[in-house]
Amino acid sequence: EVVMTQSPATLSVSPGDRATLSCRASQSVSSNLAWYQQKPGQAPRLLIYGTSTRATGIPARFSGSGSGTDFTLTISSLQSEDFAVYYCQQYNNGPATFGQGTRLEIK
């Protein structure tokens, strides 16, 4: 199966600043990559699919990029509600697999 590796494990950023989260696949997943946000005690929420397409209702400050094995989720001008855990997930090869997550915390 495809192993997804996210970095860093924890990212400390100040409100209003930009956050850049990385996700690497153990083999090419083309552009078949999604990002989810999970807050404590809640189910994940789909943010982005197809590497860069925002899901319904997701603010424009969330953007995704990349292809093949290296992907990035960028959150511009962080809001208080953005501090959460973010997971990447590939759906290109074999069983869908998720990364271990990046915890975005307030600096």
Place this chain on the structure above:
Amino acid sequence: QLQLQESGPGLVKPSETLSLTCNVSGGSISSTSYYWGWIRQPPGKALEWIGSIYHSGNTYYNPSLKSRVTISVDTSKNQFSLKVTSVTAADTAVYYCATQSGRVVIIYYWGQGTLVTVSS
């Protein structure tokens, strides 16, 4: 908007079978637009896709769990279910039922999740 709600025992003994049901509201489980799936998250760990089903009964599973997992659908009750046999402590997790738009595993809707603990 679709809403999903998991139900089932929160405690299962080792070697027994874990059984969960997901009730779907706000839409029909027979919709041709959706697949229905299960995902789990062990405490403090990453998400793991378990498997998915179409209303026709066609299923596909994560190979790592396939030998122990069965997902079924009951269109008359607008529900789908998960069974995991021969459970161990490693199966302790929050289990989510979920909706995909098509066979591709992109999860658009999630249930709130239910914690299942495997312990004697």
